[in-house]
Amino acid sequence: MARIGLFFGTNTGKTRKVAKMIKKRFDEETIADPMNVNKATPDDIAKYQFLILGTPTLGEGELPGLSADCENESWEEFLPQLESADFSGKTVALYGLGDQVGYPDEFLDAMKELHDFVVERGGKVVGAWPTEGYEFEHSEAVVDGKFVGLALDLDNQSNLTEERLSAWLKLIAADFDLTV
Numbered sequence: 215m216a217r218i219g220l221f222f223g224t225n226t227g228k229t230r231k232v233a234k235m236i237k238k239r240f241d242e243e244t245i246a247d248p249m250n251v252n253k254a255t256p257d258d259i260a261k262y263q264f265l266i267l268g269t270p271t272l273g274e275g276e277l278p279g280l281s282a283d284c285e286n287e288s289w290e291e292f293l294p295q296l297e298s299a300d301f302s303g304k305t306v307a308l309y310g311l312g313d314q315v316g317y318p319d320e321f322l323d324a325m326k327e328l329h330d331f332v333v334e335r336g337g338k339v340v341g342a343w344p345t346e347g348y349e350f351e352h353s354e355a356v357v358d359g360k361f362v363g364l365a366l367d368l369d370n371q372s373n374l375t376e377e378r379l380s381a382w383l384k385l386i387a388a389d390f391d392l393t394v
């Protein structure tokens with residue numbers, strides 16, 4: 215089994231695409247094949263000490279799922295299944311996708327929901343990311359002046375995705391025992 219679990223929710227596939235970009239950089243022993251949370255079970259999450267979790271923000275600053283008008287279930291429906299999960303001893307890094315031009319008042323808000331969910335259950339979230347290079351009015355995902363995870367905007371800044379990923383993976387490398 216790989217050391218690091220990689221889980222994502224998505225509506226139109228961009229968050230899956232980023233998961234594949236992450237996976238491509240590492241071997242089989244290091245990172246598992248990305249898994250859509252609409253196919254995941256609590257046991258899939260429980261077996262990893264190290265997790266990378268990705269989500270877009272949809273609806274009005276919401277996690278993907280049926281109430282955000284997604285076609286399929288996603289994080290909204292999966293998190294309740296993890297309600298009593300124990301994240302203590304787990305190290306978690308988050309990445310979020312959003313659209314800072316279309317949704318400047320709720321840019322990447324959903325990433326904060328994942329963050330709080332993990333922290334409330336004892337998990338350690340690493341990989342806070344600077345806000346420089348983005349233009350937005352408000353984001354729930356900014357805590358103490360930084361995003362709680364990697365901020366990606368494939369709608370407006372897709373050309374920056376690879377370099378942001380590289381820098382972020384370096385940032386979390388020590389916590390995840392990664393060679394980058």
Ligand SMILES: Cc1cc2nc3c(=O)[nH]c(=O)nc-3n(C[C@H](O)[C@H](O)[C@H](O)COP(=O)(O)O)c2cc1C
Pocket residue numbers: 223224225226227228229230270271272273274275276311312313314317320321322323368369
């Ligand atoms: C209906 C709709 C609502 C959205 N709401 C937000 C939002 O509140 N905040 C944000 O940052 N991005 C928002 N977005 C942008 C998406 O997060 C962005 O397009 C993302 O890349 C989609 O990822 P996916 O392809 O994995 O579903 C919204 C997009 C759509 C279509």
